[in-house]
Amino acid sequence: MSDRVAQISRNTKETQITAKVDLDGSGARSISAGVPFLEHMLDQVAQHGCLDLHIQAAGDLHIDAHHTIEDIGITLGQAFAEALGDKSGIRRYGYAYVPLDEALSRVVVDFSGRPGLVYDVRFPRARIGEFDVDLIHEFFQGFTNHALATLHVDNIRGRNAHHIAETIFKAFGRALRMALEIDPRLGGTLPSTKGTL
Numbered sequence: 001m002s003d004r005v006a007q008i009s010r011n012t013k014e015t016q017i018t019a020k021v022d023l024d025g026s027g028a029r030s031i032s033a034g035v036p037f038l039e040h041m042l043d044q045v046a047q048h049g050c051l052d053l054h055i056q057a058a059g060d061l062h063i064d065a066h067h068t069i070e071d072i073g074i075t076l077g078q079a080f081a082e083a084l085g086d087k088s089g090i091r092r093y094g095y096a097y098v099p100l101d102e103a104l105s106r107v108v109v110d111f112s113g114r115p116g117l118v119y120d121v122r123f124p125r126a127r128i129g130e131f132d133v134d135l136i137h138e139f140f141q142g143f144t145n146h147a148l149a150t151l152h153v154d155n156i157r158g159r160n161a162h163h164i165a166e167t168i169f170k171a172f173g174r175a176l177r178m179a180l181e182i183d184p185r186l187g188g189t190l191p192s193t194k195g196t197l
Contacts, residue, residue, distance in 0.1 A: 006082035010075045014067040015059035019075040023083050023180050025052025033057040033072060035065050037131035038139070041169040049173030069135045073142025080147040084180070087111060092191040094179030098171040103158030105167035107175045109151050113197040116150040117141050121168065123161045136165060
């Protein structure tokens with residue numbers, strides 16, 4: 001059984017969120033956020049990242065989905081940081097290119113201990129159904145700030161907004177899978193010349 005497991009709860013006047021992750025999972029997930037498109041995207045992260053992901057979220061959706069989505073990113077980032085512990089033995093870096101029909105996106109992650117997000121994605125429309133595409137950036141900003149990771153998210157091409165979003169989240173899952181994997185050649189040491197991450 002994996003010991004790289006964490007559960008974090010975040011309760012504010014705007015949201016109540018619990019996120020549980022198992023970094024050595026198999027893609028098992030249960031996600032209830034009240035935002036169906038985000039749930040679909042997080043399904044992709046769990047499936048393609050081989051992460052067990054369980055999220056229960058309630059928020060002020062009567063205003064809009066901003067607080068809920070941002071706070072899910074924050075809570076998930078905190079859960080990743082706790083599950084990683086001191087990061088001994090991880091590959092640290094991960095990247096993936098994922099296509100879906102005409103769309104192609106690339107995600108690169110470094111669990112560096114330094115939060116940073118570079119997000120270069122241009123959607124052809126502002127909404128996918130009822131979902132505001134600006135909130136994808138807010139999710140990743142919350143995640144990187146609290147997972148203490150550097151993340152580059154680039155859409156290389158695409159015309160269909162749903163396809164673009166899906167390639168981003170699938171690539172995020174695959175990049176996580178690579179970065180979080182234990183590298184047996186490291187012998188449990190940290191992948192850093194500084195000796196700390």
